[in-house]
Amino acid sequence: MVRLYDSQKRILVTGGAGFIGSHLIDRLLAQGHEIICADNLFTGTKRNIEHLLGHPRFEFLRHDVTFPLYVEVDEIYNLACPASPVHYQHDPVQTTKTSVLGAINMLGLAKRLKCKIFQASTSEVYGDPLVHPQPESYWGSVNPIGPRACYDEGKRCAETLFFDYHRMHRTEIKVVRLFNTYGPRMHHADGRVVSNFVVQALKGEPITIYGDGSQTRSFCYVDDVVDGCIRLMETGPEVTGPVNLGNPQEFTIRQLAQSVMAIVGRSADIVFKDLPQDDPRQRQPDAALAERLLHWQPSVSLQQGLEHTVDYFRIRLAELGIPAG
Template sequence: MPYGRHRVLVTGGAGFLGSHLIDRLIERGDEVLCVDNLFTGDKSNIDHLTGHPRFEFMRHDVSFPLYVEVDAIYNLACPASPIHYQRDPVQTTKTSVVGAINMLGLAKRLKVPIFQASTSEVYGDPAVHPQTEAYWGNVNPIGIRSCYDEGKRCAETLFFDYHRQHHLKIKVARIFNTYGPRMHAADGRVVSNFIVQALKGEDITIYGDGSQTRSFCYVDDLLRGFLALMDTADEVTGPINIGNPNEFTIRQLAEAVVRKVGGRSKLVQQPLPQDDPTQRQPDISHARDVLGWNPEVELDEGLDRTIAYFREKLERS
């Protein structure tokens, strides 16, 4: 999508990623319609935009049709952490699948480009490492994570079928573990969990022995990838992995957080949840080639920024 002022719809805009994306769009001169049902989104993430002449908030659930006029759509609506998406798995699937149908229908009617925030969870517990976009995944279709994993996989199917059948301009990004300010403190994801536990002086909960790996991408880097993908030529559809390829064990992450926060938090092991992936690392060759994109914020710096955010948040509460 070429530069210039546009009216942009961001679904899930009151969430962690959505609110940061809206900030970037506002900064570059766009008008933004933020849509969120606040199931996991938090209005405090967008309070700083209240009264801004180029920002509008609408409380709406994307599993119901939406009739608005916009120039582009970023579809980020969906609970993204296991604690949240397993709370109402049927609604999670509806948000991914019915929500995608509704947003694709809107994009088709308006003839505008649409971006889908997909996920590395489409790869499941991968048998290929690192994961390339050509890998079809190893996903349990009936497990407790399936509402999210299969919902996102089906959403990708819908996006590409709308592209083939209706010539819709689509952009699909597969997000790998992302962290940074505005993460939900109780979303169950490892970075926020470890930081909050350490700041409170509590023991750090590790599931399994901590040898499972993840690759952590700082939110600023991820959003540069989003905007770069949306601004590519129409024939560039994705899916494109957006993540930091530096791989760490969960134990290494926990030890780094304890070291940075200080205190005497101990690492305590709990049973590994069902279908928890043992490895997660993106191959970002495609993003480098097509988008000229590379992550810039290393884990050490990103953790410092995120710890500072949560420290201030806990002090205010």
């Protein structure tokens, strides 16, 4: 059952035409809120929000968060930033600007409006971790001059800014660190491991694994992530985060490839390529804080989530005219 708020809120979601942002907007609209979606459509797409364009409580603004935005809202969710290596390494300077200047502009807006603001941070702040699983107290092992640093350090700096605004201006902040999220509306060519494997399997192509496939990830379905984000936003001012949101179940990349092939119903050759620089060997959240503070646990299994994701990509590839089984 969808729970309605006692009063409708006007909520800004930056990056709202993106993968996670569009799912978040769906949920917030279902709760009765009025939504402003701001996105420059660099990686987001109107396709993700086209079903909302005639909604009476939805407004789309094509806007780049590296520039100030002047709107009147009750809450802000800041999700604006390319999140896949293919996209964030395309223009690394712009990626850093999006994280840092975007945070400054959105925090400035929250300060002026005296409203609550949410930051979608990332497990990439832990880098290639020396602690496993990763608790929020771990400071990370990040290469500050590597090809991933534009994203890793940009998000780390954004967290710094959020906590400095909280300390200096008493801005009410909520910070989550999202681990590998997957599901419908992922971009078919974003270079992430789930979308790569699903698209390759559907097209009957060999599965590409970088490294030997023994590196691990923890995959969380997008519906579970959205639920955790909203739960954090609903907490009182004493809860700031950062809070890990991710599925604590750990899988090797080889296991993921085998699961995808089984669901698609095709066996495929596996092609191994060199591991990219600074690619983490292990990634698994310590989710105890989210369970304690938010009473949150992921509910969608990897099998269920992959089935939904495969169904989505079958349709999406057909729309793009790409032959798929």
